[in-house]
Amino acid sequence: MPGGTDMTLRPFLWRAERLYPDTEIVSRTAEGITRYDYREYGDRVRQLANALSALGVEEGDRVATFCWNHHRHFEVYFAAPSLGGQLHTINPLLPAEHIRYIVGNAEDKVLFVDPSLLQALEPAVQSPEFDGVEQYVVMAEEVPDTSLDPVVSYESFIEGHDTEYDWPDVSEDQRAGMCYTSGTTGNPKGVEYTQKMLWTHTMATQTPQGIPMADDDVVMPVVPMFHVNAWGMPFTATAGGAKHVYPGPSPDPSDLASLIEEEGVTITAGVPTVWLGLQEYCKENDVDLSSLDSVIVGGSAAPKSLIRWFDDRDVEVLHAWGMSEMSPIGSVSHLKGDLADADEETKVDKRAKQGLMAPGLEFRVIDDDGEEVPWNGEDFGELWVRGPWVTKEYFARPEANEEDFEDGWLKTGDVVTVDEDGYIKIVDRAKDVIKSGGEWISSVELENSIMAHDDVAEATVIGVPHEKWQERPIAFIVPTGDADEAAVEAEVMELLSEEYPKWWLPDDVVFIESVPKTATGKFSKKDLRDEYTDSSMFEGQAPDEAAPESE
Template identity: 45%
Template sequence: MLRGMMMGTPLLVTSVLRHAALYHADTEIVSRTTEGPIHRHSYADAWARAQRLANALAALGLQPGDRVGTLAWNGYRHLECYYAIGGSGMVCHTINPRLFPEQIAYIVNHAEDRVLFADLTFIPLLEGIADHLKGVKAIVVMTDAANMPASSLPNLLCYEDLLAEQPDRFDWPELDENTACGMCYTSGTTGNPKGVLYSHRSALLHAMAACLPDVFDLSASDVVLPVVPMFHVNAWGIPYAAPMVGAKLVFPGPKLDGASLHELFEAERVTNTAGVPTVWLALLNWLHANGKTLGTLRRVAIGGSACPPMMIQRFRELGVEVLHAWGMTETSPLGLANMPKGKHAGMDADSSLALASKQGRPICGIELRVVDAAGVDVPRDGTSFGRLLVRGAWVCGGYFGVEASPAHETMPGWFETGDVVTMDADGYVQIVDRTKDVIKSGGEWISSIDLENIAVGHPAVAEAAAIAIPDEKWGERPLLVVVVKEGASLTKEDLLAVFEGKVAKWCIPDDVRFVETLPHTATGKLLKSKIRELAGA
């Protein structure tokens, strides 16, 4: 075999921020801080501060391979942690503060985090679980001396004081590109959360894919505001992708309400953003209630759970293009992105909306299979159902501290996503359901996602969940659990009438239950297991 004669330069995250500092030195990073004010600095400043932080980590006695946890909002200090920790050969372990406290304690201990970096917001949370954090040697509060809290936590350190003591030059190690640089735990809706270790190589390849025109479509002329949190799946890779192209970064901090997001969108002239449907629903409702528009925003990426067609249509009416995407913690997370092909030009409005409502096509670097119960590939006809399997350069091959990965047992070499999907000849995938949420009635599958999308199309519905309830004759039948918009009124008969002609009669839910709120997971998805419990009660 004849080997190529290219340089063996490793793919390391450090190279991304170095590139931004050299060639986009004065491009801004804007952050709404937990302390309140808007903070501004540049990629050149971030590079210098990341080196100060890397020196501070060494001064704290941390070694390559050590896990360093973060409990923080999207902000400039969190960005510095990404690069200083990973670039030093350690693992930046981002922790989702929306998990239950006992889950957070489990995650910190399972990862064996030695130091935690925390925003002011999360100090009370850490105080509540301090006695359970076995191996944590110090907690660094991500603020300055003037805002340091009075706290019972031991070994509390000030972020800005640590940086002030260190030089802004660091001798970055030449790491193997397969060295772990990041870590994120699954939300743990069933069993304990599981840790996914990202490598430098996977992080860079994923970021390159994220920048593609058919994905986030990022360039040096863009202004990117990631609403999706940096504490979960690396904010979909944006903290690496935006500096890679030199795009201006805007961080929303802890304020994710419609008014606060709109203020930043307009003041900073944001062009690209990304987040989960629950955030965008709140923003759209705020815009409508206040008669506001979106001046510069051109593309919003929506993932985390299925985006209702109604939401895509509402953004289109505001002149904003929606990128429907799919991924998981285990896929870094981007796996599918939905942009039309050239042959779709001139498509009528209804067909265009139907296409945009699918989760998308595989990004180059990701391979998919859709298989039946016997592991045989189903036809790519857009209607045949099957289990979604995935593999690729940024797909996890196993979980941290778990000897055998159950996600790979059924089809070795492939990751079992737990999604039931269809795929057409062009590769467009539509998620029908989670394998654990699909409704099996009389031997036929009913998509809970389809039923939910139809329900939220009713103007009086704020949110809806479709679940299976036991049925003596059919095995299972669909039940709708619905939250009505404030000030609106709705009857069961009015809502069920919406389904006529949109799905087969046997797919129409048997009943509707109205509730004040629906439970969600820590990442904003409907918590179907809890909803089933509530329905049973």
């Protein structure tokens, strides 16, 4: 074969260490700020690899982490995959039963855990799923009081091991990473990342169409390292020779502000809540954001007000969309060259969408009839994607594969529009979109409109089964303390009828005390559906025209 060497993470570390030995990795932990350079990082990665090998970790073995963002976690990021193992990052916010399922399903051999997360882990451990874990390693100098057994501190685990390691020639098809995605139903599904997926994702992220990082960048992933490898940033920053800043356990806005100021952060990334928190903090404190070039916002939609607020401070908000199944990055909301002269409102509109798909990926948007929808910014359907860093299957879950993959495409479960410029906008989850009379109604759009009412604290809209129309929307509203429910209902319906066609309007409004939430804090529409679907309370309330007029 003329083709070259396998695509693995190893050369990224090699390059960073050789070309940028003095560039820093900065980490905030309970022990304070730790600071070293790629030279020392490389030595510690190899010490860790030797420690893992001494423990018997071999190619194909899974190495689990239960940790926040810090330098020791980053050391596992390169050591485990480069010796041929598989880095399995566990979300410590999951309920104990999910943690048990995940560790048992993945057959983790060693587990690294933060001191501050021992309390979250210990209750899960007394269970047969943990029988395969041969060693617990606490991410600290000393082992705190814990019931874990056998247990060792990270520093004593690697201490005395050689700083040289003869890396094997790992295959690009070797599974190098793993992450579980928590479905709204059933057990979490394992997504595995091969070396090739991590390599191609890193390179695609490094293009101008992704989130490129260079040797003068200072990169701070606020997105947890247990969320799809912190969106790949530890790998991308290394490939680019950038300085890393890890904000450690539970950083609050003041921690982030001081890391930005003191370390000169140029690129950071996280969910909107993080940036809304920073924004609030900046209003009350004098924070110097001048080093910042871009803030990557993902996980959920970036409010336009946030984009504008950062614009005013010469910081570019880059809205990104992705999924665990996509390693994770799919699209980034760069402003296209030919929109440079558009008016500000148009620009912010575009940038608030989920963006333009990265080069190397392909996508289609499929409606209920299995047809591709036109790119007009209005018609919507389910987003299907494929590409080198998009998985083709879940780990040991044939029934989920059957549902979520088709002809080599990942059915993302996101319902989107695509506008004339190719910008993708998520309008709903496929499970939540309301199918009425053969057409789709976006529950998210209705919710956003309802929540714009001053007297609405929270609102959610679900589809309930309907004999004639298949499904009809019902709105659930949590009113603010002293609101008059009848008045709110009338005003909301008036508001919606101005914005949407008649057949989109909810058949009923139900006032509730709070919207049920999932373990990760999202609205749990499933619980509402379970509760209300079997009742006959909404029967026969649909309008005569509960479908588009064209039908």
